[in-house]
Amino acid sequence: MGLLQxxxxxxxxxxxAKLAKDRLQIIVAHEHSSFDVPSYMPELQKELVAVIRKYMxxxxxxxxxxxxxxxxxxxxxxxxxxxxxxxK
Amino acid sequence: xxxxxxVTSGKGGVGKxxxxxxxxxxxxxxxxxxxxIDFDIxxxxxxxxxxxERRVVYDLINVINGEANLQQALVKDKRVDTLFILPAxxxxxxxxxxxxxxxxVIEALKADGxxxxxxxxxxxxxxxxxxxxxxADEAIVTTNxxxxxxxxxxxxxxxxxxxxxxxxxxxxxxxxxxxxxxxxPERVEREEMLSIEDIDxxxxxxxxxxxxxxxxxxxxxxxxxxxxxxxxxxxxKAYQDAVDRLLGTPxxxxxVTIEKKGFLSRIFGG
Numbered sequence: 051m052g053l054l055q056x057x058x059x060x061x062x063x064x065x066x067a068k069l070a071k072d073r074l075q076i077i078v079a080h081e082h083s084s085f086d087v088p089s090y091m092p093e094l095q096k097e098l099v100a101v102i103r104k105y106m107x108x109x110x111x112x113x114x115x116x117x118x119x120x121x122x123x124x125x126x127x128x129x130x131x132x133x134x135x136x137x138k
Numbered sequence: 139x140x141x142x143x144x145v146t147s148g149k150g151g152v153g154k155x156x157x158x159x160x161x162x163x164x165x166x167x168x169x170x171x172x173x174x175i176d177f178d179i180x181x182x183x184x185x186x187x188x189x190x191e192r193r194v195v196y197d198l199i200n201v202i203n204g205e206a207n208l209q210q211a212l213v214k215d216k217r218v219d220t221l222f223i224l225p226a227x228x229x230x231x232x233x234x235x236x237x238x239x240x241x242x243v244i245e246a247l248k249a250d251g252x253x254x255x256x257x258x259x260x261x262x263x264x265x266x267x268x269x270x271x272x273x274a275d276e277a278i279v280t281t282n283x284x285x286x287x288x289x290x291x292x293x294x295x296x297x298x299x300x301x302x303x304x305x306x307x308x309x310x311x312x313x314x315x316x317x318x319x320x321x322x323p324e325r326v327e328r329e330e331m332l333s334i335e336d337i338d339x340x341x342x343x344x345x346x347x348x349x350x351x352x353x354x355x356x357x358x359x360x361x362x363x364x365x366x367x368x369x370x371x372x373x374x375k376a377y378q379d380a381v382d383r384l385l386g387t388p389x390x391x392x393x394v395t396i397e398k399k400g401f402l403s404r405i406f407g408g
Contacts, residue, residue, distance in 0.1 A: 066329070071336045074285055075340055078289065
């Protein structure tokens, strides 16, 4: 940094690299978790809800579908969680 | 055994073509027959960076379509005997780049005795970029210490492990290397720029080299002479180190720490 630049007011902000790294870590982690979700997932979830509804009284919020592609394993896991209302 | 190496990045303008030219030249200088293929259909530029733009007659698409044979399309470098380039088409649409066509060209190059086939990828994740990486044995992911470039590099690394021939055939995965370009130790010191460690934390790819920000890169492209041929230049030396590491010779990282400035340059800047 030269002498002239030293007196300038608009010096670049210090420490922005830290923020860049934090933002990147969050977005990259998020993208990794959603990378390999197949495009048919929303449709699958809708149909599952429809089928279960034939027998039980649930809403679409009671069904959670999660797709996990495990890097260290050679398999993918489709997890379907259905929260059922207590039978009365 | 011939090796197909893709130079890729996702993001544009980070130095893929500069790096392809430099690394291709470096590999050819060892005496290994090397070709650099420009996959940027419609935006050909490798020829300019390598200074052979006036000798281009046929291109990659001509070869794929059978309008020219490989020997007619290959442009031989005037400086390094074992170096060739296969230019991109400037007029065709990138859909002309078919998987079968690219496979045929790569097979023909291997049969012709090429040891290194460097694929200079276009930016983005469309047809041209996917074809450039599809047949790769190794990949050099070029990254600037900047958020959008690092994110795109992560994305393209994902593509390499899911959309390549090696992944589809469940072979040993593509060996991915990280090449950081336009690195400025001064700005990293002032915490204005992501450091090598930061980038490594996020991407987790083997580091092949770090090319410092250097005016010599622009001069080299002005001259049409790969920057690695300028061994006075820090960038040229850093590319040479990267080539050595690619060939399995360990080299310490250079030009990654701040140089102490003299009294005069401190006063006047520089």
